[in-house]
Amino acid sequence: MEFVSDLASLINSTLRISTPLVFAAMAGIFAERSGVIDFSLEGKMLMAAFVAAVCSYYFGNPWIGLLMAIIVCVSLSMLHGFASVTHKGDQVVSCVAINILIIGLTTALAAAWFGQAGLTPTLTQEQRFLEVNLPFAENLRDIPIIGTIYSDILSGHYIFVYFAYISVPIVYWIVFKTSFGLRLRAVGENPSAVDTAGINVFAMRYKALAVNGILIAFAGAHLSTAVNANFFREMSAGRGYLALAAMIFGKWHPKTALIACLLFGFTDALQIRLQGVEIPTIGEIPVQLIQALPYILTVVLLAGFVGKAIAPNAIGQPYIKER
Amino acid sequence: MVSPILELKNINKSFGHVHANKDINLTINKGTIHGIIGENGAGKSTLMSIVFGLYQANSGSIKVNGNEIKLRSPKDSIINGIGMVHQHFMLVENFTVLENIILGFEGETVFGEKLKKAKKDLKKLCETYNFNIDLDATISDLSVGFRQRVEILKSLYRGAEILILDEPTGVLTPQEVDELFKILRSLKDEGKTIVLITHKLIEIMDLTSEVSVMRQGEMVGHTRTENTNKEKLAEMMVGRSVLLRVDKPEVEKGETVFKVKDLTVKDDLDVIRVKNVNLEICSGEILGIAGVTGNGQTELLEALSGIRNVESGNIELFGETISQKDNYLNPRMLKEKGLAHVPEDRQRMGLVTDFKAYENLIFGYHDQEPYSKSSILNHKEIIEYSNKVMKEYDVRPSSPNLLTSNFSGGNQQKIILSRELNEKPKVLLVGQPTRGVDIGAIEFIHQRLIDMRNKGAAILVASVELEEVLSLSDRIIVMFDGKIVGEKINKNVTDRELGLLMAGVTE
Ligand SMILES: Nc1ncnc2c1ncn2[C@@H]1O[C@H](COP(=O)(O)OP(=O)(O)OP(=O)(O)O)[C@@H](O)[C@H]1O
């Protein structure tokens, strides 16, 4: 019985931990499918976390925090677009600039506003998102298997967790079943084909970046107004990069990217559980090694297990018609 | 009853310093096939891209059916019934045919009814024109000929009344060309108007009823095709009379330079492409390889030039084995032995298109004097040299500092040729020497190759243009399915004989 509840809580944490990764990977899919590299997922997630925390605190409502985070992230995406789509700058450089800017900006603003470098005030219950219990979760708990799945695994998450997993089929549907998706994929493969079909290449890329900004804002808000009750320095902790790896591992495809995110989330959850656990004959595994697990997995997966990941053909190349 | 469907007035277009179109006037009549010819870089593609709305003219006006229209993007031209098949296809390779065609004209936000209808309509279109295209096939699985049909189908589906084709036959096999022309004729019979850009005067004579000639950005003449001939057209294009066949004096054959024995070569997908080929090339001789694209010529040339491993067999250069594991000479070592290679795919293998012209002009020889001394490039010397060869080879515009990608296809080819020929190689391997090159330049290139031969170089020319093989070669071999299916001394051989061999018919 202990094993079942252990497993249930492991899966439960996997779902929670994977949430920001899923949002970020979906955001990345939009940008990169349109041909724009997005290394700035990390920075935008951090910025979203900051803005969401600050605005939730000021306005006393986490939804307003989320809305402001969306506005700011979309603006940052537009900035990236302005540099790399309109002005045809190097996309990676633009992203790195955004990331560096945000690390400094969030720390400095927090210091200026709240007197503590890189820390925002703790949010009260009203100012943050709380766990959502699904209907009848309590009553159904005792039913074997179904009860465990429903009440212990699916119920009791922050709203963002549900949003994240609902977003995956929606993204899939948009990318593969709508004309917007068709144009999105085409513009990342061969922008000339899109241009000669009478569609504005630049507008398409800006639209994709706007969706990218919205999605990544959810990841940040989840970190600072749901699982945590404040913003702290560099709280995104590489999740943006991890999501990027998941997206590549998932071959720019929402379904497989989701699986990759869950895998990363699972190793992270496992890592937390394994800390301090004695394993017969080996003894206690060093914490550092366990903590490195998700990253080792990333390297191993990317270095070969996945097979060749074929990026959208025109990725990273600004569209130049007349030289 | 002729009525103009498309009228261009005083069109001007510049790219930076390059004035690509100068005060162009052009009238195209409804229901005709109108040819446009001109040297490389004359501005043909630019003009048609303006008509298609892809580029915006600096000045001038465009009328369709008598109404002046503003073309801000291809959307405007498509609405006005203009379609274009570009020199480089505008297809998304990993999309299906259907997806490529409906792109931009989906007619619905979420795929459903309209998609089904589009499929039905397209099937009907395919039947009408005998296109024989599987709408669910992925583009990357299709041959060049089929991709072109997809492009045509795309334009028709989008309602094109005027169809512009930019050098459609440059990449096609003779059979595919025949099929294309059948399609174009039936389109004309339907009342559609076709604008055909080509370098092949025979196609102009065969297909068009009117022809316009461009030279260095200007429109220099219009004529009805029935009132002209190939020689007159060539003269109009180049501004002087052109020899459509080069003079080739008899020369003594020298020693054997290349000796290939039982050569078998595989391609990147591990498919055997060259099967037990035996051949010899002597100095003072041009050996022509005729054959339809994809019958092993590419791989043979790559193996001979040291960029592709041989599977079995042996290659000897000047009596020395160059292809075995224990005695393998890489392309650089071969270059030092006096071998030069003009690859058939110029964009991918012959040039770094993001480099400036002067860089490509010396690339591969950049570490030699006088271009560099103790590993440091001598910029002044290189520019001086570049200016000189660009004049000599008539590369236009002759500005060494221009990015290579900004030159037209024919001029890019001249850049490669000048680099490879200028070092006076003893052996020269050339793939498709004049693909996409205008007749003035063809004459020039052919003359150069013959000069090299007269001076004792051994030359191998692989070309899908039968006419080219016939006019250059001393000896001709025909490749089919990786094998040599025939060898002829180039005397009294006919197109027909070779054509049959190329199709794999051996007695
Ligand atoms: N996108 C571009 N940017 C800058 N210069 C260009 C561009 N396209 C064409 N040019 C220049 O304009 C001139 C005309 O080129 P264009 O491609 O129209 O020639 P063309 O007649 O089609 O030649 P070809 O027969 O080789 O295809 C050339 O000098 C070319 O270098």
Ligand SMILES: [Mg+2]
């Ligand atoms: Mg052209």
